[in-house]
Amino acid sequence: MTTFDYDMLTIGVGPAGMAVSAMGAAMGLKVCAIEKNKLGGECMNVGCIPSKALLRMAKTRHAVTKFTAMDIDEMPLPGVSNPFPRIQEKLDYINNKKYAVKFEKVDKIVGQGGASFVDSHTVAVGDRKITAKRIFICTGTKPALPLIPGLDGIDNVLTNENLFNLEKVPESMLIVGGGAIGSEMAQAFSRLGCKTMIVQMDPHLLPFADNFAGEALGEVFEKEGIEVYNSRMISEVFVKEGRVILKTKEGESLEAERILVAAGRTPTLQGLKLENAGVNYSPRGIPVNGNLETNIKHIYALGDCNSNHLFSHSAMHQGMVALMNIMRPWPFKKDFRKYVVPWTVFTEPQVSGVGMRESELIASGIKYDLFETKYSDYGAAIAEQVTTGSVRVLASKTGRIYGASVVGEGSAEMINEWGLAIQKKLRLADIMMLQHSFPSMSFMNKTIGENWMMRRLKNPWLKRIAAALMR
Ligand SMILES: Cc1cc2nc3c(=O)[nH]c(=O)nc-3n(C[C@H](O)[C@H](O)[C@H](O)COP(=O)(O)OP(=O)(O)OC[C@H]3O[C@@H](n4cnc5c(N)ncnc54)[C@H](O)[C@@H]3O)c2cc1C
Numbered sequence: 001m002t003t004f005d006y007d008m009l010t011i012g013v014g015p016a017g018m019a020v021s022a023m024g025a026a027m028g029l030k031v032c033a034i035e036k037n038k039l040g041g042e043c044m045n046v047g048c049i050p051s052k053a054l055l056r057m058a059k060t061r062h063a064v065t066k067f068t069a070m071d072i073d074e075m076p077l078p079g080v081s082n083p084f085p086r087i088q089e090k091l092d093y094i095n096n097k098k099y100a101v102k103f104e105k106v107d108k109i110v111g112q113g114g115a116s117f118v119d120s121h122t123v124a125v126g127d128r129k130i131t132a133k134r135i136f137i138c139t140g141t142k143p144a145l146p147l148i149p150g151l152d153g154i155d156n157v158l159t160n161e162n163l164f165n166l167e168k169v170p171e172s173m174l175i176v177g178g179g180a181i182g183s184e185m186a187q188a189f190s191r192l193g194c195k196t197m198i199v200q201m202d203p204h205l206l207p208f209a210d211n212f213a214g215e216a217l218g219e220v221f222e223k224e225g226i227e228v229y230n231s232r233m234i235s236e237v238f239v240k241e242g243r244v245i246l247k248t249k250e251g252e253s254l255e256a257e258r259i260l261v262a263a264g265r266t267p268t269l270q271g272l273k274l275e276n277a278g279v280n281y282s283p284r285g286i287p288v289n290g291n292l293e294t295n296i297k298h299i300y301a302l303g304d305c306n307s308n309h310l311f312s313h314s315a316m317h318q319g320m321v322a323l324m325n326i327m328r329p330w331p332f333k334k335d336f337r338k339y340v341v342p343w344t345v346f347t348e349p350q351v352s353g354v355g356m357r358e359s360e361l362i363a364s365g366i367k368y369d370l371f372e373t374k375y376s377d378y379g380a381a382i383a384e385q386v387t388t389g390s391v392r393v394l395a396s397k398t399g400r401i402y403g404a405s406v407v408g409e410g411s412a413e414m415i416n417e418w419g420l421a422i423q424k425k426l427r428l429a430d431i432m433m434l435q436h437s438f439p440s441m442s443f444m445n446k447t448i449g450e451n452w453m454m455r456r457l458k459n460p461w462l463k464r465i466a467a468a469l470m471r
């Protein structure tokens with residue numbers, strides 16, 4: 001029998017690599033994890049965590065603008081010093097004090113260069129060669145730089161990779177892209193005193209969300225002074241007298257101190273020498289089956305590098321599903337694509353979604369009813385002065401839930417209930433019959449269930465039966 005150095009080896013230690021190697025080690029397997037940069041990957045070092053830290057700082061400063069409406073004495077907007085060293089301090093603390101402990105049982109090779117395949121069971125890093133029975137590719141993505149004339153001639157273009165190491169908040173910033181990164185960072189920087197302008201080719205912010213959600217966020221941005229240029233073709237960018245100039249085919253000429261590109265992602269596959277292992281790939285990533293196996297059965301591709309859903313929670317979930325499927329006999333294996341993927345963009349208001357969008361239902365010819373409840377109609381939201389947004393659910397007449405979007409305070413928490421409902425095939429009646437703690441924002445989820453019931457009761461037959469029973 002062939003023997004290997006390790007039971008499993010992970011290339012890349014972001015959320016996918018962390019989940020699969022920590023779980024593998026906890027199960028008693030001998031695990032090696034290779035990371036060319038820092039433990040935690042994009043999410044921890046240049047993604048979710050620093051962006052949320054910055055958003056929280058920005059939200060705290062912005063809260064001052066709401067004082068008078070809350071009958072708290074008016075206060076001038078506080079100045080902003082350099083927020084980035086504190087963010088880096090927190091990241092170091094989490095990496096050294098929290099993650100290092102989590103991975104005690106994993107043999108880690110960090111910061112010694114990128115790993116590459118020698119053959120399908122052997123990986124090289126530095127001058128070492130390591131063999132493993134199973135190999136998990138978890139190499140994530142990097143920012144895609146669109147083919148905009150002049151962009152490659154600008155020296156200090158910002159992306160998420162250098163954004164959280166700035167020496168100061170710029171006075172102004174152009175942002176190419178109105179997706180998740182562009183929107184979150186536009187609001188964070190704007191609230192920290194930077195004039196921000198988003199230019200994107202899509203017709204509304206957050207193009208992956210239901211139209212109404214992106215449009216609602218656009219209205220909030222407009223009120224906060226963030227300029228949004230939708231449906232634009234950028235014709236060129238260049239630097240003149242130290243300022244970045246961006247021109248659009250539609251005729252705008254915009255200028256700022258810095259430019260941030262947040263225009264999608266490209267899988268990180270270069271240097272892996274996938275050919276040596278016979279693993280198929282394309283510029284879109286590494287294709288996988290429902291068990292997250294590549295075309296080479298003992299090599300897996302997890303997280304962003306397979307381009308299925310670019311979220312940390314998906315990456316971690318895929319790590320868990322891949323390991324569980326290895327242990328499960330065939331009839332009990334679970335296809336990772338069957339799990340629903342709730343998501344949230346952490347602007348204020350938060351924008352969240354799960355399941356099918358309205359445009360997808362229309363394209364698939366599925367008949368649906370729309371149920372909506374607005375924050376501005378809910379007493380607790382009015383009292384707490386968080387009246388922007390709504391809960392919208394798309395469901396069949398019988399209450400089968402197809403999709404949900406929540407724009408508003410607390411939507412990141414509220415959306416998980418809809419995710420569970422869709423995954424477990426619950427109906428609106430089930431949501432209605434769950435007592436929701438009051439006055440939580442998720443109480444509005446229950447209101448949607450009640451709206452569905454009220455609409456059902458408009459059916460003349462049901463109305464007559466109900467009336468007869470009540471008399
Ligand atoms: C600004 C920003 C904000 C975000 N916010 C959120 C959010 O709020 N919520 C959310 O769910 N998602 C968010 N994301 C997305 C999230 O960061 C990714 O979905 C997640 O990090 C993907 O995890 P992963 O493990 O697949 O890859 P990554 O986190 O990208 O990790 C891959 C790792 O592999 C390493 N690597 C690559 N090649 C090699 C090699 N050859 N050898 C060794 N190591 C290698 C890399 O150095 C990296 O550390 C955000 C992303 C950005 C950019």
Ligand SMILES: NC(=O)c1ccc[n+]([C@@H]2O[C@H](COP(=O)([O-])OP(=O)(O)OC[C@H]3O[C@@H](n4cnc5c(N)ncnc54)[C@H](O)[C@@H]3O)[C@@H](O)[C@H]2O)c1
Nearest residue numbers: 146177178179180181182200201202262263264310344345
């Ligand atoms: N809160 C979260 O969950 C969160 C936060 C940030 C990032 N992410 C993940 O990171 C991924 C990447 O985010 P992103 O914001 O870079 O991409 P995105 O796919 O969300 O949005 C891309 C944006 O770039 C624009 N664009 C592309 N090419 C352009 C061009 N040539 N000119 C003008 N505009 C152009 C598009 O119109 C769109 O607005 C997302 O898929 C998301 O899953 C998640």
